[in-house]
């Protein structure tokens with residue numbers, strides 16, 4: 168069979184002779200994966216549903232010539248028979264993935280042999296264990312991309328309808344599940360790697376923990392769990408590329424019922440332009456960065472808004488400031504989202520003990536060493552149904568502030584005096600003559616009460632002091648904060664005490680910088696959003712609103728005037 172016959176999509180595939188491929192299971196598993204006769208007990212199965220797989224066992228599981236001559240012949244015969252059954256007319260092949268497919272057809276490629284498909288427990292979609300044109304099988308591709316982890320086998324598959332889970336603790340994350348073939352009897356047990364497969368009590372049950380093997384090898388489920396579709400079947404199926412899989416997964420985030428056909432609709436294919444090293448002008452810069460910023464904002468918003476949780480149990484309290492606080496525990500999510508101090512949440516009451524109510528508060532406690540609870544302080548105390556404790560719903564509120572700030576991007580595009588000529592051209596990647604400040608460099612670059620700088624940190628400080636714009640990069644833990652604080656210290660010394668404005672992309676980063684700069688002995692004022700004023704941090708005492716509270720009236724006015732002038 169020539170590879171060319173398969174067309175361009177075959178370029179990424181390595182083809183085996185198909186008959187041989189079937190015999191070796193189209194996989195590279197060693198003989199330790201041989202199970203010709205076993206049952207698969209699991210917590211979700213009753214005794215009666217434990218299956219003797221021997222009867223429905225396919226030739227794919229036998230590998231490495233372990234089978235005897237007669238067995239081999241029988242397998243060849245069986246395979247040839249299967250191949251014959253697979254001879255379809257041309258138009259039938261066409262129809263394979265356009266006709267109404269059963270519900271359990273692979274959502275990527277349409278393969279619907281019950282022994283080759285697995286259902287994702289989270290989204291209830293089915294996927295096959297074939298690779299098609301991708302490096303991993305379709306089901307693994309889906310689980311990884313969608314961050315789903317639990318699956319159920321098809322009722323007509325080799326093992327019957329089975330939820331894959333740890334026999335001992337019931338954990339269902341397939342990425343930590345493996346199996347141990349029990350020594351004496353023909354039983355294979357699914358166990359999670361930690362802690363169950365590592366338990367000493369296994370020995371008592373005659374299970375050898377050394378024999379533990381993951382259920383997923385080479386980015387496919389082991390073929391005795393879920394069969395690999397034959398080469399023929401994979402070729403007959405819809406050819407879906409990794410890129411199309413990506414897009415389909417993206418579409419499902421908006422519309423769970425999206426199909427392969429939706430990929431062809433206009434608009435789906437619009438890829439944002441890639442960033443460049445050099446830009447013509449601010450206008451082009453904004454044309455490229457604008458859509459990227461919007462994509463990120465849209466994603467962020469969608470993520471937050473999709474996190475609504477119901478059936479929340481609430482515990483009420485009143486803070487020292489007399490504000491109503493509600494505590495609750497959130498369900499664990501696998502999402503990318505992290506809850507932070509100051510985030511806004513909306514609590515709604517849906518029960519019948521009180522009229523409908525909703526209130527907004529900001530997070531004052533996140534899950535930590537002192538407990539899993541989340542606490543929010545309500546913005547206003549009115550009408551909160553503090554006599555009720557259940558039937559609450561929690562919404563995550565998306566704030567556009569950080570993205571609204573990108574308005575500066577527009578200004579940058581239309582007004583080339585919005586920043587200095589030097590910065591304008593540097594940002595656009597143009598050749599700019601180097602500007603060096605004539606300044607008195609200090610003898611010692613390190614700042615008081617901060618760790619001594621190493622050579623590259625000294626270089627960074629020196630570089631920054633002499634130039635209008637510097638970019639300092641480094642992996643975590645290389646002392647960027649100390650270097651930054653030292654630069655601020657040296658800048659203040661150079662300007663004879665003049666004010667230095669310091670900003671950072673997150674509140675935590677600003678807090679850390681504030682703390683370090685304060686240590687050098689400089690006077691620091693930490694500014695924060697009104698909504699964060701009530702939030703405690705190690706540098707609360709440096710926050711403007713707290714500094715004002717602690718000084719007397721006249722000085723307060725003086726300070727405010729200073730700030731207005733600055």
Ligand SMILES: [Zn+2]
Pocket residue numbers: 287288289290291292309310313315
């Ligand atoms: Zn899923």
Ligand SMILES: [Zn+2]
Pocket residue numbers: 273274275276277278294295296297299305
């Ligand atoms: Zn598939």
Ligand SMILES: [Zn+2]
Pocket residue numbers: 333334335336337338358359360361362363364
């Ligand atoms: Zn376990």
